[in-house]
């Protein structure tokens with residue numbers, strides 16, 4: 612058997628492992644879906660915070676308005692019972708004004724109460740959103756760090772394999788190496804198959820005994836009848 616075949620087959624194993632690592636690398640989850648989920652939650656939270664702020668501002672406005680009404684009411688009472696106004700028309704107008712202010716106050720009281728209820732609901736929602744935000748941040752950061760770790764493990768192995776490959780390739784007959792490379796590029800990354808239980812390991816076709824004998828006995832490179840790859844027999 613041609614002595615380069617063993618080295619070529621070893622090279623094939625390195626190349627297959629490098630291809631596998633490359634495939635694994637492309638299949639890794641880099642956490643981008645979880646990051647998008649986190650960004651979405653962050654946006655939701657911002658929208659919520661803005662509307663909560665508006666609600667709190669509305670309450671302050673309503674409270675100020677309420678204080679104004681109360682002041683006006685007090686002034687009207689003072690005028691009504693202070694004895695300075697005696698004209699019946701003016702007195703009637705004051706009573707009417709007081710009545711109207713009372714109605715406004717009661718409407719505002721109700722409005723403020725409703726808004727206070729809303730504040731309670733919002734506080735609960737704020738807690739939920741904050742917890743959700745923290746959770747989704749942890750999820751994506753965890754995935755991101757797992758990804759970085761996995762990438763670095765793959766990169767270290769790939770680097771070692773590449774240097775191993777370089778050393779091995781430099782010892783192989785250049786013409787055979789070239790043939791192997793050209794086969795590999797056209798045949799799904801596999802340029803050489805080994806013979807296992809009389810068949811080609813790359814395409815699983817059973818090989819004729821004469822072919823096997825020929826590989827063993829001569830120095831020639833023999834190709835699989837079916838897939839056209841080089842054949843190697845492990846010792």
Ligand SMILES: [Zn+2]
Pocket residue numbers: 804811812813814815816835836837838839840
């Ligand atoms: Zn084959």
